[in-house]
Amino acid sequence: MFRMILKTQWKWARIAVLAGVVGAFAVPMFSFASARDAVSPRAFIDAMQGWGAAYGFLAGVLGLLVAMSAWSSDYRGRHVYALSLPIERWRYVLLRFGAGVVCLIPPVIALGVSAVLVTSTHALPDGLHGYPVALTIRFALAALVAFALFFAASSATSRAAAAVLGLIAVLVVAEILTDSAGLDVGILDHVGRFVFVSPGLLSVFTGRWMLIDV
Amino acid sequence: MCDARRLATCLSLLVVLATAGARTLRGQDPAAYRARIERLQRTQAALAALAARQDSARRGAIPRDTIVEGAFTILVDSADRALARSAAARATRVIASRMGAAGVAAAARTIAVRRVARANKPGTPPVVEVMDVDSTGRLTGAQQQVADVDAVARDLEERSARRLMSAFGPAVQRWAGRDIPLDLPGTDAWRNAHIDLVLSQSSIARACLDGDVSACGRALGLVGRDAPLANWYDAQDRRFLVERMRGQWTPGLQRDAAGCVAARLDSACNSVLATLPTDALTPLLGGEGRDVLRLAMSIGGPGAFARMQAAADDPAAVVQAAAGISTDSVLATWHTLVIQAREQDATLRLSTAVGALFCVGVCGALSLRSSRWR
Numbered sequence: 289m290f291r292m293i294l295k296t297q298w299k300w301a302r303i304a305v306l307a308g309v310v311g312a313f314a315v316p317m318f319s320f321a322s323a324r325d326a327v328s329p330r331a332f333i334d335a336m337q338g339w340g341a342a343y344g345f346l347a348g349v350l351g352l353l354v355a356m357s358a359w360s361s362d363y364r365g366r367h368v369y370a371l372s373l374p375i376e377r378w379r380y381v382l383l384r385f386g387a388g389v390v391c392l393i394p395p396v397i398a399l400g401v402s403a404v405l406v407t408s409t410h411a412l413p414d415g416l417h418g419y420p421v422a423l424t425i426r427f428a429l430a431a432l433v434a435f436a437l438f439f440a441a442s443s444a445t446s447r448a449a450a451a452v453l454g455l456i457a458v459l460v461v462a463e464i465l466t467d468s469a470g471l472d473v474g475i476l477d478h479v480g481r482f483v484f485v486s487p488g489l490l491s492v493f494t495g496r497w498m499l500i501d502v
Numbered sequence: 503m504c505d506a507r508r509l510a511t512c513l514s515l516l517v518v519l520a521t522a523g524a525r526t527l528r529g530q531d532p533a534a535y536r537a538r539i540e541r542l543q544r545t546q547a548a549l550a551a552l553a554a555r556q557d558s559a560r561r562g563a564i565p566r567d568t569i570v571e572g573a574f575t576i577l578v579d580s581a582d583r584a585l586a587r588s589a590a591a592r593a594t595r596v597i598a599s600r601m602g603a604a605g606v607a608a609a610a611r612t613i614a615v616r617r618v619a620r621a622n623k624p625g626t627p628p629v630v631e632v633m634d635v636d637s638t639g640r641l642t643g644a645q646q647q648v649a650d651v652d653a654v655a656r657d658l659e660e661r662s663a664r665r666l667m668s669a670f671g672p673a674v675q676r677w678a679g680r681d682i683p684l685d686l687p688g689t690d691a692w693r694n695a696h697i698d699l700v701l702s703q704s705s706i707a708r709a710c711l712d713g714d715v716s717a718c719g720r721a722l723g724l725v726g727r728d729a730p731l732a733n734w735y736d737a738q739d740r741r742f743l744v745e746r747m748r749g750q751w752t753p754g755l756q757r758d759a760a761g762c763v764a765a766r767l768d769s770a771c772n773s774v775l776a777t778l779p780t781d782a783l784t785p786l787l788g789g790e791g792r793d794v795l796r797l798a799m800s801i802g803g804p805g806a807f808a809r810m811q812a813a814a815d816d817p818a819a820v821v822q823a824a825a826g827i828s829t830d831s832v833l834a835t836w837h838t839l840v841i842q843a844r845e846q847d848a849t850l851r852l853s854t855a856v857g858a859l860f861c862v863g864v865c866g867a868l869s870l871r872s873s874r875w876r
Contacts (some may be wrong), residue, residue, distance in 0.1 A: 440865035487860075492857070500842075
């Protein structure tokens with residue numbers, strides 16, 4: 289059954305996955321090409337860092353597109369196909385999730401190959417080192433997190449979506465109220481740190497994505 | 503008889519001339535002369551200030567209302583009073599939290615805030631001009647800002663930071679920059695310092711990276727200011743310096759410069775570099791001095807500025823006064839933060855990976871529970 293689900297998932301997501309493969313292969317190459325003519329190691333690092341956001345963006349978009357493609361057919365068919373299958377819902381969801389994760393593998397491999405090629409075939413400035421494996425693992429984790437987030441959001445009921453939006457609204461209102469009362473609480477600041485600073489849930493997206501660093 | 507009358511007239515003339523001469527001579531007494539000049543100068547300055555004010559007022563330059571809020575006396579038109587008051591209160595809060603009462607007192611100044619009249623397109627935010635008012639009433643240092651409390655408060659903070667730094671001598675200003683840092687030190691500063699240390703070829707930077715606090719002090723230009731050439735650079739740095747400035751040496755120094763670069767004679771490097779003014783030499787981590795001061799002030803708390811004012815015109819003395827602990831202790835803290843920043847900044851940390859997998863697990867579990875077809 290997994291093979292069938294994977295086959296349909298591939299059919300729906302292949303364009304996004306292939307575009308992801310091309311993008312993931314290109315980013316390390318372009319980042320090195322932009323930094324190659326840097327006048328100093330410091331300028332080299334700055335140029336490489338300028339491309340850091342591209343890795344996170346690519347991982348996020350890839351996760352979003354694959355997650356959306358996993359559920360779009362069920363929405364269109366009003367879940368008739370899923371309901372007609374002789375398996376429990378949780379198993380069906382797990383199969384869809386697994387198929388989506390498999391679709392993320394080709395871009396991750398493309399990024400790894402490209403990163404290894406860049407760091408092994410070019411001379412790096414003195415004092416700098418290549419981190420192709422760490423960067424590839426980080427990209428894989430970021431794509432996986434994005435996929436899991438959007439997969440959960442797509443499968444959620446409208447009540448769950450309303451609850452999440454309501455929670456965000458409560459936080460924003462609390463921030464405005466405490467700020468206007470002159471209390472320096474910084475609720476959104478704390479929430480942001482909880483989410484985006486390591487080991488926060490989305491901290492894999494923040495920080496420096498460096499293929500070559502000190 | 504006639505002779506007697508003539509004699510009396512001559513004597514009278516003599517007395518009048520003598521009296522007038524004595525009065526003139528008394529007017530040329532140096533102390534009185536100086537006092538008169540000073541009085542005239544004061545009168546002239548007061549008249550000039552009055553003329554400048556009248557001139558500005560005639561042109562509608564100086565706003566009419568005056569408000570006093572925290573460290574600031576603000577000349578402002580009634581329409582912008584609330585804006586100016588809130589901005590001044592906010593800027594004063596920031597200065598007080600970082601510099602204490604001494605900082606607020608030192609930052610005290612008169613500012614003018616006036617609305618900029620311009621043909622705004624619909625939706626374009628209104629703009630105000632923030633200016634310093636000098637002792638003669640002239641408006642200087644005009645900066646346009648969006649008419650918004652945050653923007654005006656930031657402008658006031660920047661002006662105050664420059665004013666507070668002007669209380670220090672040239673050595674401290676050269677080392678720490680034109681303005682006193684009012685913000686807290688951030689991770690970026692330590693990360694940049696780490697990158698600079700790692701990329702430096704200097705043995706001093708390497709020693710600093712390995713934990714030699716004294717080497718860090720030399721690399722940052724905190725110590726060894728009496729002989730920067732010997733203290734801030736090793737032989738290789740001096741050679742690189744001479745090589746980098748090749749073409750700038752006078753013909754008389756070209757031979758020594760060649761001996762320094764080609765024959766690697768340190769004595770030749772020293773003799774060439776000794777011709778440079780001391781101010782031309784910058785420490786290896788010259789740009790990081792400001793962050794060390796920021797760190798020292800955050801360690802020292804709001805009383806830091808008052809202590810700094812009493813310190814001599816020497817960066818090490820100012821850092822020690824700001825922190826309230828020895829310069830070596832500040833440098834040791836700086837070094838720890840720099841090393842920690844590197845560890846936090848690794849391409850992928852275990853905690854980050856664990857956080858990501860936890861997020862995937864939570865989202866997966868939510869997906870299994872939730873159902874749209876239920």
